Amino acid sequence: MRRFLGFTAVLVIAELLIIIGVADLIGVLNTIGLLILAAVLGVLVVKAQGLATLRRVVDDVDARRVPAATLANGALCVTAGILLVVPGFLTDILGLLLLVPGVRTGVRRYLGYRWTRRFVIVRGDAQAARPVARRALGPPADQ
Secondary structure (H helix, E strand, O other): OHHHHHHHHHHHHHHHHHHHHHHHHHOHHHHHHHHHHHHHHHHHHHHHHHHHHHHHHHHHHHOOOOOHHHHHHHHHHHHHHHHHHOOOHHHHHHHHHHHOHHHHHHHHHHHHHHHHHOEEEOOOOOOOOOEEEOOOOOOOOOO
16 A cells, blocks of 8 residues: 555656646646646547447457456556546546557556466366465465
8 A cells, every 4th residue: 555655646746746836838828728628538449448448348249258357448448548537647648548449458468467366266176266366475286
C-alpha cells in the first residue's frame, strides 16, 4: 500500500510539473483545451470499446470459445480510456499507448505471464482442482 501511495504522489507531482511546463510553452488556455480534449476522447474510447467488447464476448460465447483474450483486451481499452480521462499528460501518453493493438497485446501477455506464475493448479479430482495462491517466498514444494 505504501508503494502505491508513493507512486501516486510521484505521479501527481510529475503531472503537475509537466502541465505547468506545457502551459508555459503553449499557454494556459491551450493546455486546458488539450486536457479537456483528452478527457472527451477517453470517454468516447471507454464507450466505444465497452460496447465492442460486449459484442465480441457474446460472439465468443455463441461460438463456444473462452472470451479470455477479448475480456483482457476490453479491460485494457477501458484502462486506456480511464487514463485519458485523468487530467495529465503522462497518463494521456500511457492511455494512448494502450490503444495501440501491439502494445495492448504485449501488456496482455506480460500480465498473463505474471498472474499465471502466482497461481498453481492443484492436481487431483477435476472437480476439486482450483487455483491456489502461491506463497511469496518461492516456488511450490513439488519443484
